[in-house]
Amino acid sequence: MSKIQVSIAGGSGYTGGELLRLLLFHPHVEICQVTSERLDGKPVHKAHPNLRKQTDLKFCSLSELKECDLLFLCLPHGKAMQQINEFKKKAERIIDLSADFRLNDTALYEKYYGKKHVIPELLNDFVYGIPELHREEMRSAKYISSAGCNATTTILGLYPLYKHKVIYADQTVVEVKVGSSEGGNAFNASSHHPERAGCVRSFMPAGHRHVAEMLQELNFGEPVKIHFSATSIDMIRGVLATSHVFLKNKMEDKDIWKIYRTEYGNEPFIRIVKERDGIYRYPEPKLLMASNYCDVGFEIDPHSNRLIVISAIDNLMKGAAGQALQAFNIMSGFDEKTGLEFPGLHPV
Amino acid sequence: MKTAECPVCGASVEIPEGTMENELITCPECGAELEVISLDPPQLEEAPQEEEDWGE
Numbered sequence: 001m002s003k004i005q006v007s008i009a010g011g012s013g014y015t016g017g018e019l020l021r022l023l024l025f026h027p028h029v030e031i032c033q034v035t036s037e038r039l040d041g042k043p044v045h046k047a048h049p050n051l052r053k054q055t056d057l058k059f060c061s062l063s064e065l066k067e068c069d070l071l072f073l074c075l076p077h078g079k080a081m082q083q084i085n086e087f088k089k090k091a092e093r094i095i096d097l098s099a100d101f102r103l104n105d106t107a108l109y110e111k112y113y114g115k116k117h118v119i120p121e122l123l124n125d126f127v128y129g130i131p132e133l134h135r136e137e138m139r140s141a142k143y144i145s146s147a148g149c150n151a152t153t154t155i156l157g158l159y160p161l162y163k164h165k166v167i168y169a170d171q172t173v174v175e176v177k178v179g180s181s182e183g184g185n186a187f188n189a190s191s192h193h194p195e196r197a198g199c200v201r202s203f204m205p206a207g208h209r210h211v212a213e214m215l216q217e218l219n220f221g222e223p224v225k226i227h228f229s230a231t232s233i234d235m236i237r238g239v240l241a242t243s244h245v246f247l248k249n250k251m252e253d254k255d256i257w258k259i260y261r262t263e264y265g266n267e268p269f270i271r272i273v274k275e276r277d278g279i280y281r282y283p284e285p286k287l288l289m290a291s292n293y294c295d296v297g298f299e300i301d302p303h304s305n306r307l308i309v310i311s312a313i314d315n316l317m318k319g320a321a322g323q324a325l326q327a328f329n330i331m332s333g334f335d336e337k338t339g340l341e342f343p344g345l346h347p348v
Numbered sequence: 349m350k351t352a353e354c355p356v357c358g359a360s361v362e363i364p365e366g367t368m369e370n371e372l373i374t375c376p377e378c379g380a381e382l383e384v385i386s387l388d389p390p391q392l393e394e395a396p397q398e399e400e401d402w403g404e
Contacts, residue, residue, distance in 0.1 A: 257358050261377075272378075276378075276380060
């Protein structure tokens with residue numbers, strides 16, 4: 001089988017590095033170019049030291065980008081849409097890992113991003129990148145936009161409940177705890193070690209941009225409201241979402257299990273984690289490090305109709321590079337687990 | 349192979365050949381410890397657990 005020639009635009013960040021790590025070991029991929037303006041001409045391991053002696057690839061400038069079969073865009077938010085027409089000339093298929101093409105509604109984009117989209121006419125050309133929700137569209141897609149990490153964690157936790165309409169769609173409260181790698185590799189005062197280490201910091205109690213994706217993807221005809229807060233904690237990789245939803249009717253554990261089993265029973269990267277004994281009874285991000293799994297658990301509050309959904313991912317994997325590679329596998333007709341089999345570490 | 353419904357999560361649990369009544373098996377989906385209380389018809393019950401104090 002001939003290999004698919006891919007390039008990465010913007011490969012010096014954490015997402016680009018994670019994607020590179022995965023693609024280097026993908027049996028059906030040849031990586032042609034990886035761009036970085038800052039590190040133009042330098043070996044890729046200068047940015048990603050875990051890749052020492054794994055490849056001779058060097059960063060090149062975006063201006064040197066050649067044609068390829070598929071282009072991954074790992075550029076900062078706002079950059080992809082500025083040059084998307086140029087990128088379309090370079091590759092028939094594009095997977096964008098930035099936030100630029102996640103929303104299909106211009107008004108929603110403007111509301112949550114506070115600016116006008118540069119090229120709104122293309123928003124509907126991109127398939128939203130969570131495979132579990134859009135697998136069939138991905139098979140024939142030319143353009144895919146990978147979902148936000150917090151959005152992925154929350155949506156995968158709640159999607160079956162919204163779809164089956166067993167909860168009040170306008171009464172969802174979500175709190176996520178996130179690791180520092182969500183902020184990318186550009187540093188600022190708040191990421192300075194004495195300030196960041198040991199923190200439990202409410203950095204976005206309201207108004208998080210990923211809420212727009214949740215509203216878009218959890219819409220099953222009932223008005224959706226997501227009350228979402230984000231807290232950064234002393235962790236490098238990982239997202240843990242604790243979602244509080246309210247059941248329309250009394251349900252038992254078995255009923256909720258059945259709903260999740262119906263939607264996720266055949267999903268290769270979703271596990272329902274709800275055990276009555278042991279240490280890891282509910283999803284926990286540290287077990288998911290470097291894996292593409294999303295673990296989802298739940299508990300019914302015996303004193304009310306509240307259902308608590310706990311979901312976790314590695315933000316750089318299922319929340320970024322792993323999700324993108326899964327989408328790539330689907331759109332290329334490969335087994336979607338290819339290159340993503342790593343199950344995580346324990347202990348870690 | 350005989351199967352029975354897990355009383356905890358509702359999954360269909362296979363009861364291996366040679367299993368005896370009162371034997372403990374684990375639900376592959378939810379991890380619950382289950383006691384085989386009957387083989388014909390196959391029936392499972394959640395096994396008693398030690399209480400653990402997880403209050404922090």
